[in-house]
Amino acid sequence: MSIEIERKFLVTGAAWKRGAQGVRFRQGYLSTDTRRTVRVRTEGPRAVLTIKGPTVGVSRAEFEYEIPVDDANRMLDELCERPLIDKTRYRVEVDGAAWEVDEFHAENEGLVVAEIELTSADQAFVRPPWAGPEVSGDPRYFNANLIKHPYRTWDATGPGAPS
Amino acid sequence: MSIEIERKFLVTGAAWKRGAQGVRFRQGYLSTDTRRTVRVRTEGPRAVLTIKGPTVGVSRAEFEYEIPVDDANRMLDELCERPLIDKTRYRVEVDGAAWEVDEFHAENEGLVVAEIELTSADQAFVRPPWAGPEVSGDPRYFNANLIKHPYRTWDATGPGAPS
Numbered sequence: 657m658s659i660e661i662e663r664k665f666l667v668t669g670a671a672w673k674r675g676a677q678g679v680r681f682r683q684g685y686l687s688t689d690t691r692r693t694v695r696v697r698t699e700g701p702r703a704v705l706t707i708k709g710p711t712v713g714v715s716r717a718e719f720e721y722e723i724p725v726d727d728a729n730r731m732l733d734e735l736c737e738r739p740l741i742d743k744t745r746y747r748v749e750v751d752g753a754a755w756e757v758d759e760f761h762a763e764n765e766g767l768v769v770a771e772i773e774l775t776s777a778d779q780a781f782v783r784p785p786w787a788g789p790e791v792s793g794d795p796r797y798f799n800a801n802l803i804k805h806p807y808r809t810w811d812a813t814g815p816g817a818p819s
Numbered sequence: 820m821s822i823e824i825e826r827k828f829l830v831t832g833a834a835w836k837r838g839a840q841g842v843r844f845r846q847g848y849l850s851t852d853t854r855r856t857v858r859v860r861t862e863g864p865r866a867v868l869t870i871k872g873p874t875v876g877v878s879r880a881e882f883e884y885e886i887p888v889d890d891a892n893r894m895l896d897e898l899c900e901r902p903l904i905d906k907t908r909y910r911v912e913v914d915g916a917a918w919e920v921d922e923f924h925a926e927n928e929g930l931v932v933a934e935i936e937l938t939s940a941d942q943a944f945v946r947p948p949w950a951g952p953e954v955s956g957d958p959r960y961f962n963a964n965l966i967k968h969p970y971r972t973w974d975a976t977g978p979g980a981p982s
Contacts, residue, residue, distance in 0.1 A: 736855065
């Protein structure tokens with residue numbers, strides 16, 4: 657068990673992408689209940705099963721187990737809720753700190769989100785110029801919710817509103 | 820991944836219990852959706868995370884992973900749906916075949932169920948005298964459903980009816 661403390665920002669522009677190498681993630685959910693999320697993910701050649709508790713402030717209990725890729729693909733194809741999340745994750749270094757930038761595809765095409773993992777909620781960090789509005793506590797951007805209300809269905813008058 | 824083929828029976832009487840050794844199981848669910856059940860279980864000194872797909876006839880896709888007991892206890896205490904399932908599992912041999920007899924406690928006290936796992940749906944087996952009515956396909960007896968409608972809430976006029 658670990659405690660996950662993350663800050664999440666919308667990404668503006670494409671400057672962050674210069675030279676960054678991405679890994680394709682395919683992920684789905686066995687539970688999208690935010691009190692007990694269960695995620696199946698293939699990350700390039702490996703696969704993980706991740707269980708998360710409720711978000712309290714910016715932190716969340718997290719349990720992660722590596723599982724056989726064949727099992728993960730079977731769960732993604734046959735068991736997980738629809739649609740799956742399809743995204744490319746880039747690792748971008750900013751002043752020695754590792755950011756993860758997720759560029760979404762398919763039903764969530766157009767959405768690009770950056771996250772930095774911290775060791776304490778009040779840890780200082782350099783915010784790069786391409787990190788736009790913070791959305792850390794905003795449930796619309798939880799991947800589990802991007803299945804129920806994919807980004808492409810958000811309307812112009814109010815993002816997150818079911819279309 | 821394995822395919823689970825099980826036949827399940829209500830148990831009558833106590834003759835099955837003679838000399839049988841039981842292991843206490845404490846289990847909870849991160850998803851009780853029968854299309855993608857996610858179960859956390861401590862079985863004596865070990866713990867497992869089990870994912871099951873939808874039941875098709877008497878078989879069901881099943882993925883099982885051993886996890887640290889501390890993780891399981893944390894999930895059972897803080898994340899899983901309420902109430903938890905508390906039962907003692909006995910292994911009973913009948914003509915060389917291993918039966919599992921589950922004696923439920925707490926909210927499901929009074930319920931005793933026996934299961935035999937088969938390698939094919941039409942495999943022959945000896946049915947012991949204490950194996951009463953078959954309930955293999957009956958969703959009321961799924962452990963995931965015994966959380967939503969525990970046995971002790973079933974009324975006399977119709978078992979399984981929410982009380």
